[in-house]
Amino acid sequence: MWERSVVVSAPGKAILHGEHAVVHGKVALAVALDLRTFLRLRRCGERGVCVRLPGVGVVRSWDVPSLQALRRGFAADFDESKSPSAEQLDMLKEFAGIAAGASAPESLATLAFLYMYLAISAKHGDVPSVDILVWSELPTGAGLGSSAAYTVCLAAALLTACGAISCPLKEGEPTARWTEEELALINRWAFQGERVIHGSPSGVDNAVGTWGGALRYQSGKITPLKRVPMLKILLTNTKVPRSTKVLVAGVKEKILKFPAIMNPVLDSIDAISQECQSVLEAMPANPSPEYYPVLEELFDINQHHLNVMGAGHPSLDRLCGVTASHGLHSKLTGAGGGGCGITLLRPDTSPLAVEAAKRDLCACGFECWETSIGASGVTLHSSSSLSTQVLHALAES
Structure with a gap:
């Protein structure tokens, strides 16, 4: 069980072979980049939720009662097997003060966070008052899976915080990973976040962020390669x-x-x-x-x-x-x-x-x-395993 702080990371992705041909039913190979997004989730004493993404200029906070009221106001149930509805997204935009046609990274990142926070807490149990800080080595808008790395990190941290998945890091270990069943759950919720951001994503980017290594993609079927070199x-x-x-x-x-x-x-x-x-x-x-x-x-x-x-x-x-x-x-x-x-x-x-x-x-x-x-997928970190650069980025502001 996590106590006060969780730090997770997920890799970006690159297409090794199969660009464009994959659209026409051919095989593509996607690989995990060892450029990562890091997310720190901390329990906070106040009844509020704060999310900070300095890379895209997001600093937003909401009180928990308002978020709970918003969750109760949804007409449709949250379900990780269904796309977020237009009605749900419209309500979230209105709540966050996001214009109807907004497509800037900061707007989409905020929208994805709100949807995932509300959906995961509705489905798996309340997420406590938390402060979330995200830092990334990945450039945005470069086709390197930065949004999927973000949603994978969000899914892993929020699911850990509400107790839907374990906190597998043992004392003295630098890193840990979840079970295959838990990774599958992280991947499903990360895909929902990708749907909020991209509408109709293939699911490749979040799968690479979750499992790492390399994946084969063909006609909608995603198959992780069993062993690949770095x-x-x-x-x-x-x-x-x-x-x-x-x-x-x-x-x-x-x-x-x-x-x-x-x-x-x-x-x-x-x-x-x-x-x-x-x-x-x-x-x-x-x-x-x-x-x-x-x-x-x-x-x-x-x-x-x-x-x-x-x-x-x-x-x-x-x-x-x-x-x-x-x-x-x-x-x-x-x-x-x-x-x-x-x-x-x-x-x-x-x-x-x-x-x-x-x-x-x-x-x-x-x-x-x-x-x-060929980098590893979503990972739970101890503070001692993080580089000086990451520790500085995730330090107290």
């Missing part, structure tokens, strides 16, 4: 804005216009995803360096395919060219048209080459992180 990557944000909706529509139009040309490209991307899955599952038992050239070739081939499909952008071509000049292999991740790219780093990649690549990428105006894929 692979080092460079993650680069070109900072070029793009519309996923417009890019998806453009790819669809090209497929309809040239089916005999484009359908084989989709089939090839599907084969790349499946080949990559086979390699990733084989690596933990036999960590041979011979796998890395295969992964690099798959990156190169898939990047060319994505350009053919119309998902490329000059900024991404520049990213790939810069890293290639240092002997590295890159591809876009996500919708393309700008956004982010990933660069595979072999275990024997020279640190000097990595630093030189990062320097050149930053000189292009890009933002760059050296991180890993």
Whole structure:
């Protein structure tokens, strides 16, 4: 049973292979990034609830009686198997003073918190008066699963606070994880939060945030890969804005216009995803360096395919060219048209080459992180296990 404070974290996500092809029934591989969102939930003495998300400028508080009255006023029951109703969301917007068509990150984050707090307390028992602080290593709006990491953290913390799931951290342990049954419950409620934010999400992002590692996604079916290695990557944000909706529509139009040309490209991307899955599952038992050239070739081939499909952008071509000049292999991740790219780093990649690549990428105006894929999913932390940076961010204000 938790006492006064709970700290949880969840990873972001990247698409390794299968962008755009997944929309047309092909396999996609999603992987957990070792860039995380952290959430601290503390019991507070006053009868109030406070949520602070400094990354998106949210500082909101409400008294518990008002929240309980709001919960009683809902016409429809809360249910983690059903999408939040328009009526429920309209009531929450009115309560929080959010405009009807608001889509800014701070508005959606507030709305998701209110829905999840009320729904979880209605379904599983009252959540006590709490203070919640969120800090993230993930940029927002970059297609890296920042909203799902947030809703996964919220679900885990709120479910722990109301006693719906255990507090598995034992004294002296730095971290702990929940049972499979408890993780499934966290995932279901995190998906509800994603529905509030995105309307009709696939469920991939919150599943990656919950279970970590790597997932296979095809035609709505999500299958976690049993064992995957932690692979080092460079993650680069070109900072070029793009519309996923417009890019998806453009790819669809090209497929309809040239089916005999484009359908084989989709089939090839599907084969790349499946080949990559086979390699990733084989690596933990036999960590041979011979796998890395295969992964690099798959990156190169898939990047060319994505350009053919119309998902490329000059900024991404520049990213790939810069890293290639240092002997590295890159591809876009996500919708393309700008956004982010990933660069595979072999275990024997020279640190000097990595630093030189990062320097050149930053000189292009890009933002760059050296991180890993295949990270662990939602995790409960002891204070002693947190980095100085996280402790500072979660310190008393």
